[in-house]
Amino acid sequence: MDTGLGLQDYANPTWFTQFFRIVSYMPFDSNEAAINQLSRYGYKPEDVKHIILTHMHFDHIGGLSDFPYTKVHVYKKEYDAFIHRKGIISAAYVPRHIAHKPYFEFYEDTGETWFEFDAIKINGFDPEMYFIPMPYHTVGMCGIAIKTEGGWHFHCGDAAADLRRDDVPGWMMSLILGPYMPRLREFSARHPEIHMTASHMFLDFFGNQAGA
Ligand SMILES: [Zn+2]
Numbered sequence: 001m002d003t004g005l006g007l008q009d010y011a012n013p014t015w016f017t018q019f020f021r022i023v024s025y026m027p028f029d030s031n032e033a034a035i036n037q038l039s040r041y042g043y044k045p046e047d048v049k050h051i052i053l054t055h056m057h058f059d060h061i062g063g064l065s066d067f068p069y070t071k072v073h074v075y076k077k078e079y080d081a082f083i084h085r086k087g088i089i090s091a092a093y094v095p096r097h098i099a100h101k102p103y104f105e106f107y108e109d110t111g112e113t114w115f116e117f118d119a120i121k122i123n124g125f126d127p128e129m130y131f132i133p134m135p136y137h138t139v140g141m142c143g144i145a146i147k148t149e150g151g152w153h154f155h156c157g158d159a160a161a162d163l164r165r166d167d168v169p170g171w172m173m174s175l176i177l178g179p180y181m182p183r184l185r186e187f188s189a190r191h192p193e194i195h196m197t198a199s200h201m202f203l204d205f206f207g208n209q210a211g212a
Helices: 007-011 015-023 034-040 076-083 088-092 170-177 181-190
Strands: 050-052 071-075 103-107 112-114 117-121 129-133 142-148 151-155 195-197
Touching: 071 076, 071 129, 076 103, 112 129, 117 142, 170 181, 181 195
Parallel strands: 050 071, 071 103, 151 195
Antiparallel strands: 112 117, 117 129, 129 142, 142 151
8 A cells, every 4th residue: 555755755855755754754764665665575576566545645656666567556536636736735746756657547436335434446356455535635535445364454544644743733633634533533443353554653543553
């Protein structure tokens, strides 16, 4: 799911990445790039067959070009927002991140549900995976639900976050992330068996990650 920053971002960051790394205290170390983390586990880039995107902001897709032969699954509304960038906030969409022309597979709404969330089944996976559209942070922001041997994993992308900084008030976080946090916390409390994560988080974020 997502790639984080890629090698080109560490070598040649955009002004927006420079800004973001300062305000978010992002560790800016190319050892953190997915391609370098995977190689430490013995994987080559071509071993990665599928990348599923929560959304197309720079800090989520910068590494796509490190995996040029990988199929990229994306919600069509998010891809359209990336292509038709509008306004200052769209500086977080960086055209060069797809300059290598990734092999995209696009998804439209289907009317399916996963628990009480709207959902779109992702093609070709058994056990199954779903996009969970939670538009606000971007118009095509999706969580991703993955069925694993150990149960469901629900990755909430940037519909939730936990930066734990005293200088960022709650209203500003909901301005950036949208209205989903109360619903996601309530869902997490009702479903302690579901492992939940967010893109920017500490491990005990949802309170049910003991030992994670
Ligand atoms: Zn984002």
